[in-house]
């Protein structure tokens with residue numbers, strides 16, 4: 545048989561300033577490239593403990609049940625929803641973005657009923673609307689997207705939403721994929737029962753190991769289910785054998801992804817979580833000031849604008865697809881088009897993790913300035 549002749553790996557060199565993956569920190573890349581050990585090696589087990597401890601600190605939680613799920617953010621998301629939602633349960637989900645829609649789809653596949661809090665894309669949920677939905681639908685679960693990457697909306701008033709859910713006996717699952725490690729998120733203080741995230745946003749990791757944390761109330765519900773979770777791979781009662789005290793084989797953990805996540809979380813500790821939130825705020829303010837100066841306009845009101853992802857309307861006559869292509873092909877800078885209601889008029893620009901620095905922000909603004917003329 546003829547051999548297949550494929551060139552040596554040489555991916556294009558891009559500055560990653562889109563909705564993720566973000567720029568990877570060199571120390572994280574070095575950790576990722578470290579030779580793997582066995583996933584049950586005592587040395588690795590120690591690193592699992594350390595990674596769990598670091599994750600708790602970054603999420604702001606004491607939850608014992610805090611792990612990196614093997615897979616991207618959607619795997620952690622599906623682990624949260626598929627375990628928490630039992631067939632016949634009702635879940636209230638946000639209707640203000642693409643990832644709220646994905647949550648709804650996962651609820652349906654888990655056998656649950658969906659009640660959507662209808663909200664315009666580009667706006668945060670109104671806690672009063674969540675309270676009304678809880679009164680009307682008596683849900684078992686309330687979902688909220690803390691940082692909606694499709695629109696650039698940061699959900700303020702998280703505590704009002706968790707209070708509304710808890711007053712009706714529902715558990716809260718929060719998506720903090722685009723906020724964790726870059727935007728203030730306080731799991732326990734805000735009363736979030738289950739939170740999930742991803743590595744490739746504000747943590748500046750390659751995608752592949754994704755944070756998940758479950759509190760005692762949620763874990764009790766999960767362990768008390770009548771019907772087994774429909775996903776074997778993401779069944780938390782089985783994953784407990786590996787990430788809990790036993791450390792017994794369930795599946796082969798993506799060892800190098802855990803190395804990378806551990807290093808990324810170490811960097812969070814070195815910088816300080818609050819200092820990191822401030823850095824993201826500072827550089828996103830600089831990015832946004834530059835964007836408005838170039839003639840773009842904000843899609844989201846200032847009170848709900850996400851530091852880690854800005855959605856910006858282009859001046860008349862420019863199409864997002866063409867701007868994104870020129871940025872990539874002529875300047876090697878990755879940004880993204882808007883989604884849904886904003887697909888034809890806006891671009892999305894990230895300010896995440898290792899990209900939330902002067903150099904990447906100036907390069908992005910410079911390239912955009914050249915693209916728009």
Ligand code: PLP
Nearest residue numbers: 616617618643691693719721742
């Ligand atoms: N939730 C939000 C808010 C996201 O932005 C993303 C990805 O961009 C996901 C969930 C899904 O994560 P992944 O693409 O890593 O599977």
